[in-house]
Amino acid sequence: MTVRLLRLCPHYVFLTQRDSDTGPDSEDGHESEAGHDSEAGPDSEAGPDSEAGPDSEAGPDSEAGPDSEAGPDSEAGPDSEAGPHSEAGPDSEPGPDTEVGPDSEVGNDSEVGPGSEAGPDSEAGPDSEAGPASEDGPDSEVSTDSVVGPDSGVGPNSEVGPNSEAGPDSEAGPDTEAGPDSEAGPDSEVSTDSVVGPDSEVGPDSEVSTDSVVGPDSEVGPDSEVSSDSVVSPDSEVGPDTGVGPNSEVGPNSEAGPDTEAGPDSEAGPDSEVSTDSVVGPDSEVGPDSEVSSDSVVGPDSEVGPDTGVSPNSEVGPNSEAGPDTEAGPDSEAGSDSEAGSDSEVGPDSEAGPDSEVGPHSESGPDSEAGPDSEAGPNTEVGSTSGPL
Incomplete structure (x- = not known):
């Protein structure tokens, strides 16, 4: 019983x-x-x-x-x-x-x-x-x-992959992926259908928007934003307080410095650098191995060619092109719809007016000015303190 x-x-x-x-x-x-x-x-x-x-x-x-x-x-x-x-x-x-x-x-x-x-x-x-x-x-x-x-x-x-960390008050949206050894800082957000690659870091108060990719070994600095449908390629860095616009790409081994902005549909090529407080406008492209120095502007629909340097406090105007291996000196300005040909140089404190052209292998000296609709042919030199052509 x-x-x-x-x-x-x-x-x-x-x-x-x-x-x-x-x-x-x-x-x-x-x-x-x-x-x-x-x-x-x-x-x-x-x-x-x-x-x-x-x-x-x-x-x-x-x-x-x-x-x-x-x-x-x-x-x-x-x-x-x-x-x-x-x-x-x-x-x-x-x-x-x-x-x-x-x-x-x-x-x-x-x-x-x-x-x-x-x-x-x-x-x-x-x-x-x-x-x-x-x-x-x-x-x-x-x-x-x-x-x-x-x-x-x-x-x-x-x-959230192995050995990874999502910081306090952070959010990873639906269908997202954080690779092994990755880190999302406090108050950060990784939105829907986005990917943070292995060994990558999304800093505090930063956002990776919908359908975007942060590649392996990359870093998105504090207070930064990678907008929707954008790509930060492997081994790249997007600095503090920086914005990468929608449909944009930061190429492999590239760096976008602090307080910079890359507009919608823009592209920064491999091994390129956009320095502090600079802006790359919408639909613009910074080519491979190129540098846009601090406090500079690359206007909308513009192109900075491979191996090209835009010096500090300079401006490349809208719809402009700086060809391969060119250099724009400090405090220089290339007006709208202007073109600087390959291996050319625009010296410090110089200005090339709207619809102007500086031909291949040419040089415009310090404090020089090329007026609107002007043209400097191939292998020419415009000396210092010169007036309009």
């Missing part, structure tokens, strides 16, 4: 386990199991076919859904919830007021902070950490040795 009563009792499994403790008003579902030295707090509930491993602990008012599993030495904090078919690995800890969604997994030695949520079909890898009040959306993955900071969000169908 005694054996029969044990079999019919809802708690018959717990009665066969040593040193287990089921708190007041708690409920253990059909065919559930609690391991050695485990503890279920007051008002807690373990669903049918659930399992709590040895030395595990479920806090007050917690709930473990059907077919769920809590590994050895794991702990579920007060008011926490583990959804159906979910799994918490050994030595893991879901904090107070947390929720682990259906079909989700919290890996070995992992932690889900207080007030956090891991959405359905999400996965938190071994040794990962989700800070307080953070959220991992449905079908998302936080990989091994990664950290999602407090008050942060990882959107649906998103992935």
Whole structure:
């Protein structure tokens, strides 16, 4: 008779386990199991076919859904919830007021902070950490040795790669990907369908907009923005307080310095540099191995050719072109619709007026001026302090 009563009792499994403790008003579902030295707090509930491993602990008012599993030495904090078919690995800890969604997994030695949520079909890898009040959306993955900071969000169908970090108050939008060893700083945002490549960094208060890519080994500095449909190529750097406009590209091994701006549909070629407080206008292109120095402007629809230098405080006007291997000296200005041919030089404090042309292998000396609609032919020289041609 005694054996029969044990079999019919809802708690018959717990009665066969040593040193287990089921708190007041708690409920253990059909065919559930609690391991050695485990503890279920007051008002807690373990669903049918659930399992709590040895030395595990479920806090007050917690709930473990059907077919769920809590590994050895794991702990579920007060008011926490583990959804159906979910799994918490050994030595893991879901904090107070947390929720682990259906079909989700919290890996070995992992932690889900207080007030956090891991959405359905999400996965938190071994040794990962989700800070307080953070959220991992449905079908998302936080990989091994990664950290999602407090008050942060990882959107649906998103992935945070191994050894990566998403800083406090940061947000990764739906369908985004952060590669291995990448970092998203505090208050940063990676928007929908965007990718942050391996070993890359998105600085504090920065934004990577929709459908954009930050390539491997690249850096987006603090307070910067990479607009929608843009690309920051591998080994590139976008400096602090910098903006890269929509549909734009920063080429491999390139650098956009502090407080610079690259307008919509613009392109900075491989190994190029746009220095501090400079602007590359919409639909403009800075060619490979070229440099736009500090406080300079490349106007809309303009082109700065390969191996070309635009010196500090200079301006290349709208619809203008500076050919390959050319140089524009400090404080110089090339007016709208002007052209400087290959291997030419415009000296310091010089000006080439609108609709002007400086031919190949030509030189315009310091303090010189070429008036509107003027032309200096190939292999010519305009000396210093000269007037209009």
